[in-house]
Amino acid sequence: MRKRFLSLLLTALTVVSLTACGAEKPAVKTVYAMDTVMTLTAYGKNAEEAVAAAEEELYRLDQLLDRFAENSELAAINANAGAPTGVSDELAELIALSRHISEKTLGAFDPTVAPVMDAWGFGGESPRVPTQPELEVLLSTIGAARIVISYEDRPRVTIGSAQALDLGGIAKGYAGGCVKEIFEKYGCTGVIDLGGDVMLAGKKTDGKDWRVAVKDPNDPSDFLGTLTLSDCAVVTSGIYERNFTEDGVLYHHIIDPATGRPAESGLVSATVVCADGAYADALSTAAFVLGARGAVSLCDRFGTETPLLELLLVTDDGRVLCTAGLDGIFEPNTESGYLYEQLS
Numbered sequence: 001m002r003k004r005f006l007s008l009l010l011t012a013l014t015v016v017s018l019t020a021c022g023a024e025k026p027a028v029k030t031v032y033a034m035d036t037v038m039t040l041t042a043y044g045k046n047a048e049e050a051v052a053a054a055e056e057e058l059y060r061l062d063q064l065l066d067r068f069a070e071n072s073e074l075a076a077i078n079a080n081a082g083a084p085t086g087v088s089d090e091l092a093e094l095i096a097l098s099r100h101i102s103e104k105t106l107g108a109f110d111p112t113v114a115p116v117m118d119a120w121g122f123g124g125e126s127p128r129v130p131t132q133p134e135l136e137v138l139l140s141t142i143g144a145a146r147i148v149i150s151y152e153d154r155p156r157v158t159i160g161s162a163q164a165l166d167l168g169g170i171a172k173g174y175a176g177g178c179v180k181e182i183f184e185k186y187g188c189t190g191v192i193d194l195g196g197d198v199m200l201a202g203k204k205t206d207g208k209d210w211r212v213a214v215k216d217p218n219d220p221s222d223f224l225g226t227l228t229l230s231d232c233a234v235v236t237s238g239i240y241e242r243n244f245t246e247d248g249v250l251y252h253h254i255i256d257p258a259t260g261r262p263a264e265s266g267l268v269s270a271t272v273v274c275a276d277g278a279y280a281d282a283l284s285t286a287a288f289v290l291g292a293r294g295a296v297s298l299c300d301r302f303g304t305e306t307p308l309l310e311l312l313l314v315t316d317d318g319r320v321l322c323t324a325g326l327d328g329i330f331e332p333n334t335e336s337g338y339l340y341e342q343l344s
């Protein structure tokens, strides 16, 4: 059993999409976008068309949402900080959703972390630990409440003159949701794996749920259990992505907007299951920053906005905490060495 999972994990990243014997062959496409290797797997008569359209959509969204892309709408807002910038309805809506989630997570998710991210240089060639005075100056720029969106002839976004937007905490989940819609438009089911952000479109061809392996944040080549689900998003934020080590300390890329430093909330990963990809992504980042106690409150606060909201958190003292709704859905990997507890 364990061997079968592991061999599948190697080829399919976090997704264990077991199809019934003799089931139709899927169309599979690997796409590199948003700095991530993505795997699209579609089943159905129009599967080839669906993955081709999905690939185009991912390139389009990469261009729209990458703050470093030349001529991207997001880069234009940042370059024009302090003054209104005309944007597409789509980008205005995603920024409005980011601001809304920021407000309701009491700033744990904050799309204005860009200046702090840049000071740390995560993902770049020379990451470094910024000084405390440097961070304090940058912290004064943070705050999604300062984002103004106005709608006249077209939407316009204004950010504070020292601010910059970074949608890295929500973009992949949003993109996953867009690809899921494309799969549905083409009458396909399938798995959209955007490197840690997974969207499940419909069910498997045999009518059963998909199985998604949740990576072990302390050893991402292993897994700590599987989730059996369909038609939803499963997104994980963890310490194992985009990090660097200095003087024996690991610095990861999920920033606590209150301190400007990598969040130290007692968690090493936070997985969110819910209906909507963008919510799942933003809330996984927020849950990671808030820690186990704060994260639980997200279920009450956001449960009506995005149905099926459940959490699976891994603590730095070796516990896996799941909300009650994952009973019968999450199957622990008993060999992983974690203690499994209910989160309430």
Ligand code: AMP
Binding pocket: 108, 109, 110, 111, 113, 117, 166, 167, 168, 169, 170, 236, 237, 238, 242, 253, 254, 255, 256, 257, 281, 282, 284, 285, 289
């Ligand atoms: P994720 O992997 O979804 O948790 O997102 C992490 C990415 O989101 C980082 O690479 C940053 O681009 C951005 N980010 C980091 N910290 C935050 C935060 N507290 N709120 C919103 N976005 C963040």
Ligand code: MG
Binding pocket: 168, 169, 170, 237, 280, 281, 282, 283, 284, 285
């Ligand atoms: Mg996220």
